[in-house]
Amino acid sequence: MRRPPRTRLLLWHATAALPVLGAAAAFYGPALARTGGVWPAPLDDVYIHFGFARAAALGHPLSWIPGNGYSSGGTSLIYPLALAPGYLLGFRGAWLGLFAALLACAALLDLCGSLRRLLEPRGPGAATARWVAWAAPLFVVAVPLLDWSWFSGMEVALLGAVLGRALVAVRRAELAPPSRRPAEQRRAGLFAALLVATRPEAVALAAPLAVAVAHAAGSLSAAAALARASLPTALLLGAQAAANRAFTGEWGAAGAVRKLVLSSPYPTPLEKAVEVLKNLTALRVQALEAALGGPSFALILPLLGLVAALDRRARRLAVPLLIGAYGSLLLVALNTTARYQNLRYAAPALAMLLVAAALGTEALARRGRLAAGVAAALALAALAAPSAWFARQIDHFARASANIAGQQVEVARRLGARAPRPRRVLLGDAGAIPYLSGIPALDGLGLGGYRGMPFARASVHGVPAVVELIERLDAAERPDVFALYPSWWGGLADVFGRRVDAVKIEDNVMCAADEKVIYEADWSALAPPGERREGALDAVDIADLVDERAHRYAFSTPRGGWVVGAVLRDDGGAPRFDAGRLIPEGREQSFAAGVAARGPAVLALRTDGGGPIALGVAVGRPAEDEVRVEVPERPADHWSEIRVPLREVAPGDLVRIRALQGTFRSFHVWLLRP
Template identity: 85%
Template sequence: MWRASRVRLLLWHASAAIPVVGAAAAFYAPALARTRGVWPAPLDDVYIHFGFARAAALGHPLSWIPGNGYSSGGTSLTYPLALAPGYLLGFRGPWLGLFAALLACAALLDLCRSLRRLLEPRAGPGAASSCWVAWVAPLFVVAVPLLDWSWFSGMEVALLGAVLGRALVAVRRVELAPPARRPAEQLRVGLLAALLVATRPEAVALAAPLAVAAAHAAGSLGAVASLARASLPAALLLGAHAAANRAFTGEWGAAGAVRKLILANPYATPIEKAVEVIKNLAALRVQALESALGGPSWALLLPLLGAIAAIDRRSRRLAVPLLIGAYGSLLLVALNATARYQNLRYAAPSLAMLLVAAALGVGALARRGRLAAGVAAALAFAALAAPSRGFARQIDHFARASANIAGQHVEVARRLGARAPRPRRVLLGDAGAIPYLSGIPAIDGLGLGGYRGMPFARASVHGVPAVVELIERLDAAERPDVFALYPSWWGGLADVFGRRVDAVKIEDNVMCAADEKVIYEADWSALAPPGERRDGVVDEVDIADLVDERAHRYAFPSPRGGWVIGAVLPGGGDGGDGGDGADSAPRFDAGRLIPEGREQSFAIGSVAAIPRGSAVLVLRTDGGGPIALGVAVAAGGEVRVEVPERPADRWSEIRVPLRDVAPGDRIRIRSLLGTFRSFHVWLMRP
């Protein structure tokens, strides 16, 4: 009996490995042919994970590049740690992708094993009629081509699948454990739920109901203590991560949330944000939950089977959290401005949860006798066969996308690495392959890579000139000397501060943000030296410099106002020229648009070297027609200032005498007539 059981288990593992390894080969082989031997990665984000993994392997966890400091931009806390051993074992450069592929296959086989444990019939009625379900469970794992694309992409989705399966098994163990063992099993659920969240943040939509399910299975144990054991690990993880973000970046949220969430847009109205979320939900529903599953009618099979599992007494404690998690995760993903792109990869966790719930539904139906088992087999066959028409398209898309990344990002990395003299630092936008493969330090202008706690992610949301303001804060030797950018993304930076020296253009682009990535040599001569101070100034606010704005509790009119702008003009009035003469060197400054009838405000710094009394407020602007401003200090009355037409080819200054100001006072500047283009504010002694 023991030998027969062992042979049966080995046969099951072989039968599970065949579809998993076969699906992996179906995706990787054509992609390898397209990339000409470079290990395929259909997303450049894969190389971002590789960068975090390399940093962790070199003793710099939670850093994208050693020396850049803490980064909250990694979408997964655990996945780079899982990849790091591969780097230490010698999987370097693109070949870390081979280790990621092996890890993905192992993770999917682990998910299959978890499904077998959940679906193998226990002794009792229906056991004979449902014994086949565990053997077809691996087919559910690889049945949806859109999900397979993400499973084998090199991203963290396969690892999430393995953790998902183990978390479900842990909930089942709580159900079956004797009372003395249940607290330990509930804590196991809590730890695995925390691991889910650490692997993908939107998995919190599953982690929470799984904790409730574990507490519901408490039996004679106290409900509150049970819920605490199952939920506190995830809550503590989220709290610790938020606290670390706040301490090292000044933001409670991760850089990805700051950069990508629709809610983070400072200019859009609530209605505009809601419309974008609805667009995302519609695209995800139609493309990920309908087309990817075989079409509108066939797509109903997975939710139907999941509902059957939710009704069944033996499986509902797992199925209900899976259904809540699938649709809850999709709602969270819809808040991501990029949810509709990158082949809908953000929908992959939801698809995985639906497939697992459907497998449980097949098992629940099969246990109800031979007739029900026949119906279960028919529904399972239909659910598995319906998406199969998408395999050819998804395999082809995987290969083409991998060729795009190899042809553009990998090639740019090669060219930068071959430049002489070697670049000091490269400025790029959320591009992982370039610094990882070239070995050149980088600053991510979109902020996901993190750089010494500076708010690049928030600045990139406000606008390109705000990113330049942060670069202006860096010492000259620390500023990037080359750029690798998409020109259409970086107007006002690449064309103003860069000189085009090379470019890589690809054909048949299905994945990159543009078909051409351009290499520039940097010229930052228009930026002010760090720490430059104008004579006579006791306090100043550099508008659109988010660090300076935060220090002065600056507020701009939001939404539909305060848009960031930038210009390079002579007549700086803030340096060695001693005034605003038109013959001074051109100087960059960023600012904000204050629409008519709206206002900006800021607080005078608490360390400003000025006693209470009179002062002069100096406002920098550029050219334009006549405007009128209203200036008020603290709760005092507003003073109207008429500003005549200004020349367009130089900076201009508006001087406003203030009669009674002190550190901590709030100054309000309202645009009474026309739009005020506000670039810089100085408070000077009279």
């Protein structure tokens, strides 16, 4: 890959900077006017990255907040590390967004430079295709929906830069002489791994790029080339999974646990498939059609990508790009939030399609003057068609930034000004509030991580399961204020909080609700940590995921085991919270007994009020040996207990409780001395 003359290269860089910096100014200018001078961030998730970056700068990498411990909730492993130098250089508070904007512009210019290297024509037809390299920056900024994400402060622009570098590395591995080819293959593998470290769904591109490197091995071993190109990604994914397992008990990252459609235990496979299809439809119609100028114009980009895939020089890059684009869309369709946040999850796919189209334009232009004219017409149509959306996307960017500044940033300001200063704030996946206020936080949705506790998994099961984990914390550790959307946190905000303030915004286009409420916490209905019932041989706190995991607790799925919570009177008349699960008629729950020795016991089951039901109880024996227990109607104002004598229970025995008649509301289980 030969270097062009220095003068032409400088001129190219100057012309490339115009569309990139012009697009940046077009988005940031109106947004700054709407936010009143706060650096614009159209997504609160931007501040989550800022929190990870600050923690890394302070010597706590892979933590959202120093003191909270390891977090697997960051969607990008390397983006916070790229932001951390900005924090150290003095870009503090919301002004870290300015550093992120400078980084985004630099990343996009780097992507343009990589495209220039890939599009510089070689050999026959070079004269008719030289203009394509000069048009490369237009491919980068032509789609307003993608520009929204480029300049949002998220990791997308960095992904673009890594994408360009990875493609250049694959091309170098293809063209390198045999003596240099193994080193270039390893280099390509490292950049492929960086792609995945920037955005996890980029694995859909990293894998076919490794295959492309192996396909270009030439006289060298294809298997060895594939190993060199794929091993860094495999090691990265393996190390990440091992760290997740060691520090959180989950192989997957918190974002996957919390957001993937497959994580919920309640829906049927058909219901999950329908949700994925809804996401795919929205992504196709809104991101791959409307955002590209409509169904007819939207076909041009994949058509040009197909031209590149058929071209001998371009196919080793174009085929992986097309597979990566559509493969990444399939992966993000598994995300329950794929249709929201201005379709930001589709941004990597759009970037890959645009690069593939640029390669196709160059491949077609090399075919002669007539083909070059066709290529120019197609490229012009593809790049001009989305332009009708610029005004709408710029306006949406400004309004969304005003939403975040008016709500999340304002809540942070108010909390930071409270006296006495709050000890810890409970929130739901909110980045600006802890980052700007400096108050330690507990993320109830689990993406922030907290000392290895399974908050992400609990939030999938239901709000009462989150409360069960808070009950495990020492009283001094529990959050003393909440900053929550009431509609998201029914059973927590209204039960354990007292409303003291609220921030309401108008013209909401981005926040989950127009009002975020500040509460003072009252955890008096929770049990003291470590509380133990006298005479208990073993106990299972249902819907406490830590306790359930320790007892290998299981419930019938799907359409069963829903988590519920209640505050009722205990035997002493005091209000006491407990969470439990609904076991529908014909379904069962089971757990492994944790008794110390074999012997008789009494099974005690806590439930709430309701009509008559019947249960079947069996211990380590076939279902036909189960004992039927008739349970009469119970009062609704206090906890009730069902007692079942068991002849013998041994350590590890499976205790099975089946709902024979009616739905059993199971909240707590004890094995007591007889």
